[in-house]
Amino acid sequence: MSQRDIRRYELLQRVMDGRIALCQVTEALGVSYRQAKRLKAKVAGAGLRGLLHGNRGRVPANQRPAGLRAQVLRLSRERYYDFNDSHFQQMLQEREGIALSRETVRRWRRQAGLAPKQRRRTPQHRQRRPRSNAQGLMMLWDGSPHHWFGEEQPACCLMAAIDDATGTVLAAFFCPAETSWAYLKLLSQVLEAWGVPMSVYQDRHGTLKRNDDRWSLAEELAGRQRPTQVGAALEALGIQPIFALSPQAKGRIERLFRTLQDRLICSLRLAGITEMAPANTFLPDFLTAHNARFADPPAQPHPMWRTAPARRERERILSLCYPAKVGNDNAVRLDGMILDIPPGPGKRSYAKQPVHVRQLLDGRWRIYHRERVIAEAPATEIAELIRTRRRRPGLPAASDDIWAFATSPPSQPEMDLLAELSTGRPPASVRRAGPGGVIGGIRIA
Numbered sequence: 450m451s452q453r454d455i456r457r458y459e460l461l462q463r464v465m466d467g468r469i470a471l472c473q474v475t476e477a478l479g480v481s482y483r484q485a486k487r488l489k490a491k492v493a494g495a496g497l498r499g500l501l502h503g504n505r506g507r508v509p510a511n512q513r514p515a516g517l518r519a520q521v522l523r524l525s526r527e528r529y530y531d532f533n534d535s536h537f538q539q540m541l542q543e544r545e546g547i548a549l550s551r552e553t554v555r556r557w558r559r560q561a562g563l564a565p566k567q568r569r570r571t572p573q574h575r576q577r578r579p580r581s582n583a584q585g586l587m588m589l590w591d592g593s594p595h596h597w598f599g600e601e602q603p604a605c606c607l608m609a610a611i612d613d614a615t616g617t618v619l620a621a622f623f624c625p626a627e628t629s630w631a632y633l634k635l636l637s638q639v640l641e642a643w644g645v646p647m648s649v650y651q652d653r654h655g656t657l658k659r660n661d662d663r664w665s666l667a668e669e670l671a672g673r674q675r676p677t678q679v680g681a682a683l684e685a686l687g688i689q690p691i692f693a694l695s696p697q698a699k700g701r702i703e704r705l706f707r708t709l710q711d712r713l714i715c716s717l718r719l720a721g722i723t724e725m726a727p728a729n730t731f732l733p734d735f736l737t738a739h740n741a742r743f744a745d746p747p748a749q750p751h752p753m754w755r756t757a758p759a760r761r762e763r764e765r766i767l768s769l770c771y772p773a774k775v776g777n778d779n780a781v782r783l784d785g786m787i788l789d790i791p792p793g794p795g796k797r798s799y800a801k802q803p804v805h806v807r808q809l810l811d812g813r814w815r816i817y818h819r820e821r822v823i824a825e826a827p828a829t830e831i832a833e834l835i836r837t838r839r840r841r842p843g844l845p846a847a848s849d850d851i852w853a854f855a856t857s858p859p860s861q862p863e864m865d866l867l868a869e870l871s872t873g874r875p876p877a878s879v880r881r882a883g884p885g886g887v888i889g890g891i892r893i894a
Contacts, residue, residue: 454500461492521547522561531715533566534558566711580614585753587613588646589702590635592627595710598723605725608635611705613650614747618705618736619643623725629656629678630831633767634810636682640763644754648689650699658692678769685766768807771834775799781806781816784834788816790824799823
């Protein structure tokens, strides 16, 4: 019994003894006059027990079995130790056949001393950006380098794209790093499965936006810098790029990665996946369930996706493109690689002609002259090239571009060597090395 029950009993006993009127103790009892009359009748009939609730001392009908809590906490500590409260509650219901509310799971975990997976920080005030009205109006994409297969495994990058109107994950895959090839591959998956979006919201990563202030002579004459590989593909497809000024501006894709780093990592661990190839096979089913749980319906039911170009045209647009000039021997040289060009119609020669050397997403090579394929080559390993240039004394600051592998930017001696090679007069070091030799990290054809 509580002190409150004993105090009520004493007041009502005085009323029944005639020492005080019932209307004078209603305020002290904390009830109305009608309720005070009911309590007086209960005390007169059953004494002090009349003030106690009839369920006091009984086992609640919804009380969980004694062993269930121990079972749930054991699963939480052993098998689902890296799951958050909501995800753990869903796994209990789907895999273990244990139906519990999220609050019950959270309360049991906290009472057992199991801390939450993430500490919530005090949010800062930011202006909310309304969602787009229909699917296809805006796409958000980004890459997330992370230890997706556990801290003991090497880090890799998860590329993902979502629809702004619904939050649906349009495409995603694992790759070694956030590169131009990765963004073009992601865009290829979106075009094949959905179509062409009207715009794309993205950050200012170097693969998406030119962040340098270097202008070649051709760029100065054209009045604008050449776009990046991804930027050129977006231009060709008519997709408007929108650049975010902060991570919070593209918060929807950032929150997606936070959710995936919470749920996907432990799901991959539970499936025993530690490599990118099986993880990419696992992703489609996982994302289907993810979209069914988290995607929202659009404000307008009619999607705004545009029809994607034909396959061969998509391969041309979504490729790594390098401008080049055909040599007198009807061959194109690109970072030590020689691509021979067969004769054109009527045994036409393409010597001295400007061409575009494109490496497709599967590694194959094609050479285009005025949007027409004039040569093809077998697939090689994807190794992106970057623009670099050498400023010589006495010459204008702007000069022609020199292409080199992005994974190993050339040093100044290597740039000098590339410049000499571009003149067509091999230096003595090249003649000594011979074909197939390597000088300063540069392969000699």
